[in-house]
Amino acid sequence: MRIVAASDHAGVELRHEMADEARLLGHEVTDLGPAPGEAVDYPVNGARVGRLVAAGEYDLGLLVCGTGVGISIAANKVHGIRAVVCSEPFSAELSRRHNDSNVLAVGARVVGPGLARMITRAWLTAEFEGGRHARRVQLISDLDAEREADVLTPDRAVK
Numbered sequence: 793m794r795i796v797a798a799s800d801h802a803g804v805e806l807r808h809e810m811a812d813e814a815r816l817l818g819h820e821v822t823d824l825g826p827a828p829g830e831a832v833d834y835p836v837n838g839a840r841v842g843r844l845v846a847a848g849e850y851d852l853g854l855l856v857c858g859t860g861v862g863i864s865i866a867a868n869k870v871h872g873i874r875a876v877v878c879s880e881p882f883s884a885e886l887s888r889r890h891n892d893s894n895v896l897a898v899g900a901r902v903v904g905p906g907l908a909r910m911i912t913r914a915w916l917t918a919e920f921e922g923g924r925h926a927r928r929v930q931l932i933s934d935l936d937a938e939r940e941a942d943v944l945t946p947d948r949a950v951k
C-alpha cells in the first residue's frame with residue numbers, strides 16, 4: 793500500500809520507527825517530515841495527511857504528535873477520514889477490522905518505540921471485515937455529509 797507519514801516536532805523519532813515498520817512489511821512510505829529540530833504545529837500535518845488520504849493519493853496515513861490526540865483530531869476534520877489514536881495493538885487492529893480506520897495516530901510521549909512498532913504492525917496487517925461493519929461506517933460517512941449540509945445551510949434545523 794501507499795502510506796503517507798507525518799508528525800509534529802514531538803513525534804519525529806517515533807514517526808521514523810513507524811515508517812520503518814511499515815516499510816519492513818513491504819509498504820511504500822512517503823515521509824512528509826518534519827526534520828529533527830524543525831517546529832511544526834500538529835494541526836498542519838494532521839490536515840495534510842488527512843487531505844492526501846481523503847483524496848486517494850495514499851491508501852493510509854501514519855501520524856505522531858506528543859499524545860497522538862491533537863494530530864488525530866485535526867485529521868478527523870477532513871471529510872472521509874477515520875483517524876484513531878492508539879496506545880496498544882488490540883484497538884489498532886479492531887479499528888481496521890470494524891471501523892475501516894484510514895489514519896493511525898500514536899503519541900510519542902505515551903508509547904515507546906517497540907510498542908509503536910507493534911501497534912503499527914497490528915494496524916497494517918488487519919483488514920476491514922465489511923458486512924455489518926460497512927453499514928456502521930456508512931453511518932459515520934453520513935455525518936460527514938451532514939456536516940457539509942450544516943455549513944452550506946446554517947439555518948438547518950438540529951434534529
Ligand code: RB5
Pocket residue numbers: 800802834857858859860861862863
Ligand atoms: C506539542 O507540544 C504537543 O502539544 C503536541 O505534540 C500534541 O501532544 C498535541 O496533541
